[in-house]
Amino acid sequence: MNRMSLLCAAGGMSIGRLAWVPRALAPIAVMLALTCVGQLPLRAADSPTTRLARLDAIRRARVWEPSNVTAANIKQGPSGTFAFAPGATVRCDYVPHQHGKGSTRKFDCALPSGRRVKVRYGSDNGEVYAQVAATRLLWALGFGATRMYPVTVVCRGCSPNPFKDPAPSDRSAPPVRFDPATIEVKADGQTIETKPDQGWSWQELDLVDEAAGGASRRERDALTLLAVLIQHSSNKAINQRVLCLDEPACTQTRMIIVDAGKTFGRANLLNDDAKAAVNFNEWSATSIWKDGRGCVGNLPPSLSGTLAYPRIGEEGRALLAGLLNQLSDRQIQDLFEVARFTTRDPHSSIADWVAAFKAKRAEIASRRCSGT
Numbered sequence: 001m002n003r004m005s006l007l008c009a010a011g012g013m014s015i016g017r018l019a020w021v022p023r024a025l026a027p028i029a030v031m032l033a034l035t036c037v038g039q040l041p042l043r044a045a046d047s048p049t050t051r052l053a054r055l056d057a058i059r060r061a062r063v064w065e066p067s068n069v070t071a072a073n074i075k076q077g078p079s080g081t082f083a084f085a086p087g088a089t090v091r092c093d094y095v096p097h098q099h100g101k102g103s104t105r106k107f108d109c110a111l112p113s114g115r116r117v118k119v120r121y122g123s124d125n126g127e128v129y130a131q132v133a134a135t136r137l138l139w140a141l142g143f144g145a146t147r148m149y150p151v152t153v154v155c156r157g158c159s160p161n162p163f164k165d166p167a168p169s170d171r172s173a174p175p176v177r178f179d180p181a182t183i184e185v186k187a188d189g190q191t192i193e194t195k196p197d198q199g200w201s202w203q204e205l206d207l208v209d210e211a212a213g214g215a216s217r218r219e220r221d222a223l224t225l226l227a228v229l230i231q232h233s234s235n236k237a238i239n240q241r242v243l244c245l246d247e248p249a250c251t252q253t254r255m256i257i258v259d260a261g262k263t264f265g266r267a268n269l270l271n272d273d274a275k276a277a278v279n280f281n282e283w284s285a286t287s288i289w290k291d292g293r294g295c296v297g298n299l300p301p302s303l304s305g306t307l308a309y310p311r312i313g314e315e316g317r318a319l320l321a322g323l324l325n326q327l328s329d330r331q332i333q334d335l336f337e338v339a340r341f342t343t344r345d346p347h348s349s350i351a352d353w354v355a356a357f358k359a360k361r362a363e364i365a366s367r368r369c370s371g372t
Helices: 003-011 015-020 023-037 048-059 127-141 202-207 217-229 280-284 314-324 329-338 350-366
Strands: 089-095 106-110 116-121 147-156 176-185 240-244 253-257
Touching: 048 202, 048 240, 048 253, 089 116, 106 147, 116 127, 116 147, 127 147, 127 176, 127 217, 127 253, 127 314, 127 329, 202 217, 217 314, 217 350, 280 350, 314 350, 329 350
Parallel strands: 089 147
Antiparallel strands: 089 106, 106 116, 116 176, 147 176, 240 253
């Protein structure tokens, strides 16, 4: 084994460990990891092509694209194939599917066209409301997210609680109605990962390289500060995705948020739904900044999370402030109305939510982050 091999072995350097490298050392670590790929013996599952492809996709990834914020119809949401009007009744056929270890009530359903979609349901399921507001805000400002539509679902073959009782019911039985519910439509693109549900950690944003065509530091900081604004509590890697937008060439890649269900409350250690998902008292009382001075975002950690108390640069703060300031009162009102926040939290009005949003926007606009 040569000297470089010994260095790699001693340091345990690999692409998979780059997420935990401090921001200032990330470029050096990337170069060392690329060298180490060719120095150490690899297991069959550790294809250097796959690992390097993912790293390269992250290096070149965009997180934001300029958009016409003032023209965004937040009530209608993203258009395109399989878009649904707010409150539409959608009929589908139950598709048995194992959804892993999560506790959020959901099931898969096939539309008459054959398209398979994910349905979240339950009036006391905070994600039914939070996902709609969070993803529409991300979309309106130019950041990537899945498409979420607030609907009523009429499911043939569903049990009354398909997440708890996943066995299909008799097709001759009356269909089951789920209201409120949401339908998730996946973002365009092919997921890039070396193992199922790998996602990306927020530390991996430091591996994006503007010189390689990736997002700038200001764009990444703007996204991070937006995560603070919405209190993205469940920010574990599985809730984000790296996407290839033009397969097979894959010259365009994007890092997006796919699950923002624990938002518009207060981030907490256990991602408790009652506190983290659409809780006006918790959200309105949580400041944007951790301290009275400086620019450390006030996002408390969660046990499964990969983002806590992030430091924000001035250019990122200014970018997000400028985007938020383009939102009209009507758009902000639509954001909370279409997501049915008063159904989730009937003690607070839409006007209360709008006022709290504008207060947080003012907090971002008034702070200066020079020297942070």
